[in-house]
Amino acid sequence: MRVVATAGHVDHGKSTVVRLLTGMEPDRWAEERRRGLTIDLGFAWTTLPGGEEIAFVDVPGHQKFVPNMLSGVGPVPAVMFVVAADAGWMPQSAEHLAALDALRIEHGLLVITRSDLADPEPALTEAKRRLAESSLASIPHVVVSGATGEGFDSLRAALSTLALPPPDTSADVRLWVDRSFSVSGAGTVVTGTLTAGTLRVGDELLLHDSSVTVRGLQTLGCKQDLVPAVARVAVSLRGVERDSVSRGDALLTPGRWLMSSTVDVTVPPELPSQMMLHIGSSAVPVHVRPLGTLAARLSLSRPLPLRIGDRVLLRDPGRGSVLAGASVVDLDPPVLKRRGAARARASEIASSTPAGLQRKFVHRDRLRAMGLPYGDAEWQVDPSHWKALRGRLVSEVDNWPPLQPGMPVAAALQRLEVPAALIGQLVTEAGLVIVGGRIQRPGGVALPKRVETALAELSRDLRATPFVAPEAKRLTQLGLGTRELAAAVRAGRLVKVADGVFLLPGTVELARRVLARLDQPFTLSQARQALRTTRRVAVPLLEMLDRMGVTERLADSTRTCP
Template structure:
């Protein structure tokens, strides 16, 4: 299906032309039909001679309903500009075309209506010239009469050509359906309608609505039930899990986690503005309308602060409207998570960054370089593609140039830490995270390279050892234990050797001593030696028998036996004897 919007003045016969083209009444309200005045959005559809389905969004032409008009054109890729032969170009026509130009609409047709009442040629020429200077460019044009039917066949043929030339929407893109109507149907519940500009929606889908998940119970397109709909399409979704009172025009149904809701964003004006912008503007996107405070940065760059969050992405086109002066401006979203501007000159610096920032993958790399680290899901939700080859650590993306730079700093951090704390093998992960200014400790392994390694939550060097004086003392203790493996030195002997609590803990971490219990230290391999000696005893054995086999005192034997129990070397029996496992 294809979707287009009408544009033009209230008296130019837009709705009449839509009725003649589709055979449907686009004006939904009795007041609209009675007054001949489109007040709100109207919808109609038809099948063209080729079999192609076309939906038409008929927008209000009166200046008092410009807000409704903007809600109708925001998601539509093409426009039918309607001008009357007996009236010509009007202020409202100019306003509608200015909106289309600001939105960057590049596909459309010009229809001059009421050709039975006046010569259409002058209006075709005048309107064509006016449109040529906009984003629409020189449009195919036709003179028509809804009353006589003249030109309707030609209009259908031009519509066929227009629709065939529209860029194909991405069927697998995330869904962002801007709601233009919400109502209830007896027996069905809440229903919303909108123009699906990208992606696919199907019955059973779960969509995000203001942070809450709702389920698509069913859907229709052009008045018929369908299992799924693919952009571009007019759709009506029957929702489960939401009351109609929770919905209004401007709400958005989103693929979960695919968009970033933001109140602060940086944008660039599409065209230069001669006059100074007001401090407040109205932002339009899709069917949403939100007020915004404006902070000019420099040149065409602006910082907007919205009064309500909107789900936006980099590359979105916004319409900024000055309601006081009836001016509209197009603006491209450049950043949905902009940096704070605290220092003097920060605004101008930020504007220069935006002016130099490219689009696509090059822009993504530039943005990633500024952020240094960003979660992949957040980066994609901002609207950036993930460039090929970008370093990834778990859920994190890392600026390419940063990996080697930070890895080169790690040895310095480790050496400095060891200098200040020689008894520790290296800094804890949390210390290195802080030194490298990493947002999460899970990034640390990406920057630790040989001869450094991660061990027990610390970054250590393979050659890391004990300070010389501590090493000499430990060597002395181990020499004694080599002769008598279970003759653990007394506390006084340890102190006399210069081994306090910190030195002993360092020797244990370096796997040069084994801590059996408080104050009891043996050499590595003590468990194997103890087991070998117990193997020569009758099973089960008493603690006294074990002590004699080990050749040690009760001071050592009791904690050693419990240590072996805890490691599964021995099993304690109900009668307090033990056996080897």
């Protein structure tokens, strides 16, 4: 379906063109027909000669109704720009063109109407001159007369061949509501122009942070189970009160949009500080904070579902005129506190990298919600920041308090501000390991020099008498307290047999060889004598060997060692 806004003319000139094309009256209100003045949005549709359907959104032309006009042209991808031959280019023509140009609408058709009342050439020449300086510079034109019907076949043919970009029917839905009403048996119904995505009966959508269900769909007056973009669509909603939805609201694919109340934009310079932001059918007051010559920060009076690359229109509410178009470059901009931060931010915005990608870490779902390429990786990481983090992690681990079993993962997450899903990858790339929830070097935790010296002396004692564990007094003399001994065990330098009982690694194998030479089975006393140790060591050592399966305790408390 083709959806076209009709703009450019203040009175019934454009409405007459739509009416003759479609056989439908676009002016919905009696006052509009009585005054010959379009006040609100009008809607009509028809089938073109080639069989393609086309829908029209007829927008007001008078300056008093600029907000209504903008809510109509905002979501529409093309325009039929109407200029009357007998009136020529008018102030509202310039205003409509300014809005269309600010929104960068590039597709459309220039129609010179009422050609039976005046020579169309002057109006055509002036209109083409004006359009040449806008986004509509290359659109074709036709000349018609509503009174005689002249040119309408050419107009239908031109509309049939109107080149429009193909819609993305798989995109996330953002349907800007331009009308809402109640229908008996259907409940609350909203209408809008679906520019991307696909709607289906039964879909769950988001409205004001609440889930709503698509109860029914119509397009061009016909019920449908599925409506792909681009289309004019009426959506019957389940569980929605009529008063809870109005023009400017949006139906959204759940979980796919960010609601933004502060955005950075590229924009022409010297704007008023208080403006109205228009996007889709929505109009929101905003405060403008200039960041640089061509950048500004907009603070919205209420959050809107926006995406990076969205084109918005800014209007001075006092003057009522269109002043500028702006492009959204960041939906969650950084706070500006330091002196010169605004200028630095403007430089970032001017860079070729989208502002949403200037973050250190961005999750794939957030990239999608921003409207940016998101790829297959769960996280997108700034390469230079990632490289710096690897070095920082190694330094943090090496400087972690000695005698502790490495740096806790939770501490690393907090200090480095790394997403939890990425800590394993960072640890691996930094050449480290995670053991028991702590990050350390592969060889274990390095011991302080004083502990190494004490262990060297203790090792000499134990090599001479392997099963004579040092007494507490000896350990204290060497400066080996509870923390030092625990660190030595974690580092594999000692084996803890029991509280206060420490031996060298390899003692288990040595004990097995000694006990295997005894007559089997053997008693505790025989084992103690063979190992040349005391009961303080022999009892817990044999119990440890039992647990390890090196020895087996029999019913009579003797043991065997295969």
